[in-house]
Amino acid sequence: MTDTPVIQLVDVTKTYHLEGGDFTALDHVSLEIRENDFVAIMGPSGSGKSTMMNQLGILDVPTSGKLHISGRDVAEMSNLERTHMRRDTIGYIFQKFYLIPLLSAYENVEYPLILKYKKRDTTGKAHTLLEQVGIDRDMSAHRPTQLSGGQQQRVAIARALVNEPKIILCDEPTGNLDSRTGYQIMDILCGLHRDGKTVILVTHDPKIAEYAHRTIRLVDGRVAEL
């Protein structure tokens, strides 16, 4: 772990304007996540975990405050720059896997490479990554619906890694898996951390959170414990 903050939130607030009135999902949150950090974000439902992940994944921008990712202020970036940062700097692993149903497992992993280099993968990188997460060549030809939950999450991890992002965001990555498969997935994430990635994990499960080196607890949109 280095002292360089790869993610920095300074007094970040996110307010949603709803019919029944404004709702503040993140309330003046300030924190830093350094390079090669392994952070678990915990908290009860409605505490702002998903909103936090959307901010860190640059799927949304703060209502106020500053969010810096890899040294860049997200609010000052254009839509296209944010898209490219999502593609190149952040690997997103979702609870529901969110693989593209029309593509095979291999094509799902190859897809971010095509987005980045505008051509099909000729380096074999997609296959190598799939093999590293335990998906063989036969299985990689299958569509997501033909794979088990654990297999789909492995494909999703390979997809998140293929563009060699600095940051891996995991939103309840074991939430839809049985405990044995969940621990296997966590072993893979620990391996990624060992390889130098910054891993941020949202979870309800304290046992899963124990894999992280640091836990951030959110309550009512505020950081309760660092």
Add this chain to the structure above:
Amino acid sequence: MIKGDIFFNLSVRSVRLNFLRSMLAAIGIVIGVVAISSMGMLGTNMQLEVKEQLSATANTIIISSDTVRMGPPGFTPSSSSSSGVTKTELTKITSAVGSNGTVIPIYSTNGEFTINSVAGRGLIYGIDPADIGKFLTLNQTYGNGTTEIGTGEVLVGSELAQEFNLKVGTRIRIGLFSSSSRPELRIAGVLNARGTVADGVSTDNAIVVNSNWYTDQYGGKNEWTQVNVIVKDVDSISDIESAIDDKVNTNAKTPSVRITDASSQLATETSTLSTVTTFIMAIGGISLLVAAVSIFNVMMMSVSERVQEIGILLSIGTEKGEVRRMFMYEAFILGLLGAGIGGASSLIIGYSVVDAMIGSTAYFFQPASILYVPAAMLIGVVVCVISGVYPAWRASNMDPIDALRSE
């Protein structure tokens, strides 16, 4: 390359996944393409057919009395006024033409006749027997006939002969039904079909009589309805027309004869047919509009069903333009499917329609006709692509968080 484009592959797979729905939407395009190309080809084939028929008489100048300029409404011509081309005018025309062509004076009127106790009405032409053979030919399958008809003989048109089952030797009575004296004449020959002609002598449903018999029956001697000049060299037609005009229409303000040829009639006919063709094609185009709505609907359904997928694409770094491109490809594929099937069907249906309506497919594969197929296909594809613009825009502008949440 489009084939290797991941977004094109995604679009192809989406169309395959919803093949039945996609094909139903594409049927609208098929109908539109078939309607436009078939109607276009029909109109063009009609134009080409008319052009060919009129070209056969392109070497003929038609001179008729300029009745339009005889006077204002209610004006009663003096005794010297004539309703036809006069003998003096004919002499001048003959002199102007000289050895460059053949001058044929023709009488004509609408008349009544009776064949085998069945009454009929049609055009009756009075022509000098010596001139008949110069531009009319006989169909000898109805019996050995002759164009050298005497005062008691007639020639009949091909369609009339067919309708009344006539042959050489059959008798025909000409004159008013109410008239007590309706002279009986012998059919001396049946004329070959002429179709649409530009020389003003449409004989297919007409009767041709000896000019002397005509003037005895209807009067108007030396007042010809029209004078045809068949020129030897078609390129000299305007020079001859100018010579006739100079000699006969001495008073430029009140010309006594009107001089026309096939070119003006051809222009009128093709212009009329072109207008009709455009109108019919526009009606065919309405089906494409309906198809556009159908494609739009299918594309909107595709976007609605794939909201979560769009959310995934956007959240992992797909650019808005790339999402737009994916849906535009889908619309393009639907258009290509519809236009392809429509184009192939157009060849079969268009051929059948042209054959049924015109009776000839001689011009079907000519470029002017067959080009309607790719043109209609292109319109079909463009309509589809335009229909896909809004759904594609909507997909690309979705909020990825909302899109991911949707089930």
